[in-house]
Amino acid sequence: MAIPTPVAWALLALCWSQAQGSVGGPLKVAVAANFRAAFVVVGAEFERVQSLELAPVFGSSGLLAAQIRQGAPFAAFLSADMARPEALVREGLAKGPVRVYAKGRVALWTPKGHAGPAALEAGRVGLPNPRLAPYGQAAVECMQALEAWEGVRNRLVFGNNVAQVGHFLTSGSLPAGFVALGQLMAVDAPPERFWVCPEDTHLPIEQGAVVVRRSPMATEAQSLLDFITAPARQAHLAQLGYGADG
Numbered sequence: 562m563a564i565p566t567p568v569a570w571a572l573l574a575l576c577w578s579q580a581q582g583s584v585g586g587p588l589k590v591a592v593a594a595n596f597r598a599a600f601v602v603v604g605a606e607f608e609r610v611q612s613l614e615l616a617p618v619f620g621s622s623g624l625l626a627a628q629i630r631q632g633a634p635f636a637a638f639l640s641a642d643m644a645r646p647e648a649l650v651r652e653g654l655a656k657g658p659v660r661v662y663a664k665g666r667v668a669l670w671t672p673k674g675h676a677g678p679a680a681l682e683a684g685r686v687g688l689p690n691p692r693l694a695p696y697g698q699a700a701v702e703c704m705q706a707l708e709a710w711e712g713v714r715n716r717l718v719f720g721n722n723v724a725q726v727g728h729f730l731t732s733g734s735l736p737a738g739f740v741a742l743g744q745l746m747a748v749d750a751p752p753e754r755f756w757v758c759p760e761d762t763h764l765p766i767e768q769g770a771v772v773v774r775r776s777p778m779a780t781e782a783q784s785l786l787d788f789i790t791a792p793a794r795q796a797h798l799a800q801l802g803y804g805a806d807g
Contacts, residue, residue: 587616588781589634591625593641594722595696596663598747599801607788613781621722623693629654635773636782642695643769655771662789663803665766666742667699668757672730676756680737681709687726687738690719695766700739702763743802
C-alpha cells in the first residue's frame, strides 16, 4: 500500500483535473492520524478482497478537512470525530449521513515510567492540538475532570496530531503525553506504561467517515466504508483498540 505523507496531498491535487473524467487508479483516502496502524491492517484486507489499491494520507482531522475544502482529490474522509465530516456534509462537499467507523479511547502514555494521573504532576506533557485533533480535546476534558488542568496547562507541548505526540514520546523528548489507545496496542506497549482515561471523563470519541461528493471514485469509496463498518471488521477493530469498550 502506497502511503503518501501529509504534504503529498498537494501533489495529488495536480492530477485532479485529469481524474475528473476517468475512474481508476488508487483510491485516495484522508485518514485521521490516530487510525494509521488500524487502517494499514484493514486497508490491506480491503485491497486483497477488492483488488483496488489504496493511497491514504494521514494527518490531523482539522487539516485533512481543510485540504478537502481546498480541493485535495480524496474520495473518502475518515475523521477522528463526527463534527468535521458532518460540517463537510452541510457544506455540500460530502455525502451524508456520516457513518461511525471506529470508537476511540485516549490514553496517557509514559514510555519509561509508570502511567497514571500522577504523571501529570511534574514535567512536560504532550498533547495533540485540541483545535485540530479530537483526541486532544478529549485529553483536555479528561484533565479537567481530574482537576489537573490548571496545574498542567503551562507545561503542555502541542503536536499537530497523536502521531506527532507519539514521536515526541518515543524519541525521549517528553516523559508523558496523550495518544490514542489504538497506537499503543499497535506497538504492544506494556500495560503499566499507559493509563486509559475513563470514559466518563470526556465526551465519546466517535470517529466518522464520509464519501467526498466530487470524487469520480465515489462508488469505490462507498465500498471501502461498507467494508470497514461491516461486523467482521468492527470486531477486528475492537481488538486494535477501537471498540466501544476500548
